[in-house]
Amino acid sequence: MKKHNFSAGPSILPQEVLLKASEAIVDYNNSGLSLIEISHRSKDFVEIMENARALALELLGLEGKGYTALFLQGGASTQFIMTALNLLNKKAGYINTGAWSGKAIKEAKKVGEIIEVGSSADANFNYIPKGFEIPSDLDYLHYTTNNTIFGTQFKDIPQTNVPLVCDMSSDIFSRVLDYSKFSLIYAGAQKNMGPAGTTLVVVKDDILGKVSRDIPSILDYQLHIKAGSMYNTPPVFPVYTSMLTLEWLKGLGGIAGIEAENEKKSTVMYSEIDLNPLFKGFAAKEDRSPMNATFNLTDESLKDTFETMLKEAGISGVNGHRSVGGYRASMYNALPLDSVKALVEVMSELEAKA
Missing domain, CATH: 3.90.1150.10 (Aspartate Aminotransferase, domain 1)
Known part of the structure; x- marks a missing residue:
């Protein structure tokens, strides 16, 4: 059953995606090789990566608007520190709505000054904070759109003039929003996009290059962008399966x-x-x-x-x-x-x- x-x-993933992915594991594109055997530098996989990145931007309505899509490793948890290393100069604001935003706050504090502009910890995170003030001198404001553990979701995008950074791991591609209001979006693939093993990062190009610190190479967005999201060996199967899921979504009307x-x-x-x-x-x-x-x-x-x-x-x-x-x-x-x-x-x- x-x-x-x-x-x-x-x-859960779409059944048609699972079938196509399973076929590619045995023989990709009638090449006589498994998808997970081919070089990530081969023409076949470069096309997969480029298509997956382009589809992400297209579906989010960000194509041609100065954004780059990356498929990285380390899960959304790596983005907790990566966003801070790349964007935090003096001070950043965080909205605390549960376990994942709490972990993001913990990691960012290792980089610079962090303030909680709102929190729902007083009721075990069963609601979304409202009426909070957002300081105008923040390098960015970070929040988690959907809280998997507690079952809450931000219905509206916070109104602010500071750059918005968002963890959309559990509701990416699920609803229409003005995604151009965000300077950086990240999402683990394993809920609405693909299997565990890759994380989508969509970053506005002009927000980068403004910190003075020496960022470790593997955590530097600019190096990943320069390398076409293949600075190191990418997670081939999760990226391919994510591409199939995005194609499936496009076929449903986006x-x-x-x-x-x-x-x-x-x-x-x-x-x-x-x-x-x-x-x-x-x-x-x-x-x-x-x-x-x-x-x-x-x-x-x-x-x-x-x-x-x-x-x-x-x-x-x-x-x-x-x-x-x-x-x-x-x-x-x-x-x-x-x-x-x-x-x-x-x-x-x-x-x-x-």
């Missing part, structure tokens, strides 16, 4: 097309959470993430029954993070609406049994 995969990451599907899924999911007395949502309603719905049972004595029903229905990956508990339904781009309906049906059946 094909399972309904609600994993928070690494997460970000606008997938946003409509994501809205359908989140509406079905949150309607059940709100109407079913056996469940209670964790995140503040106005800040709920369409990517990660977090919720708890109102009667813990039903836990074993509910989880047995989930298993029997082929539903996987809905256990909540230990810092929140309960359950988390991750509804990334590739998750079909039918999977959400299957989960909601189990939740409804539990109510009927109780």
Whole structure:
């Protein structure tokens, strides 16, 4: 039985992408060689890298607007320090909305002065801070658009005249935004784009080259740009699979097309959470993430029954993070609406049994 995969990451990928990627592992482009055997300097892979980078810019509406897309290694966690090394001169501001922004703050403090301009730590990060003031003398403002663990999402881009740096690891390519308002975006591939192993970085070229420090070569965006995102051996398979996923997304009508599907899924999911007395949502309603719905049972004595029903229905990956508990339904781009309906049906059946 094909399972309904609600994993928070690494997460579900489109079936057609998995099939094409698996074929390439055996024989890429009828070359007689596996994709993971060919040189990253070969014409075949250079075309893959260039196409993946171009697709990222095209889908984000940043093509020809002075941005460069890179596929790097080290996960989004490496970007916590890399952004600071490349951009932080005197002082940067961070909005703290959970585990990942907290780690970004910790790393950036090793480079320079960091101030928290907003935080939702007082309520275990179940909401998005609002009404905060952003100093005008910041080198940049950093925030995380979507919080996988707590199930919250910024609905609007903060209004500021300082450069915006954003971790979009768990909602990249999921909704229409004016991406030109950001000076740097980074996102681990393993939620909406590909398998674990590569990280997309989209950087506005004119924000670089303004720090005086000697940046380690492997952490210098300018060197990666100069080398065409192949300063060192790139993660060949994750980049190829990400390219396939971006092609799949373009075929669906791009970000606008997938946003409509994501809205359908989140509406079905949150309607059940709100109407079913056996469940209670964790995140503040106005800040709920369409990517990660977090919720708890109102009667813990039903836990074993509910989880047995989930298993029997082929539903996987809905256990909540230990810092929140309960359950988390991750509804990334590739998750079909039918999977959400299957989960909601189990939740409804539990109510009927109780």
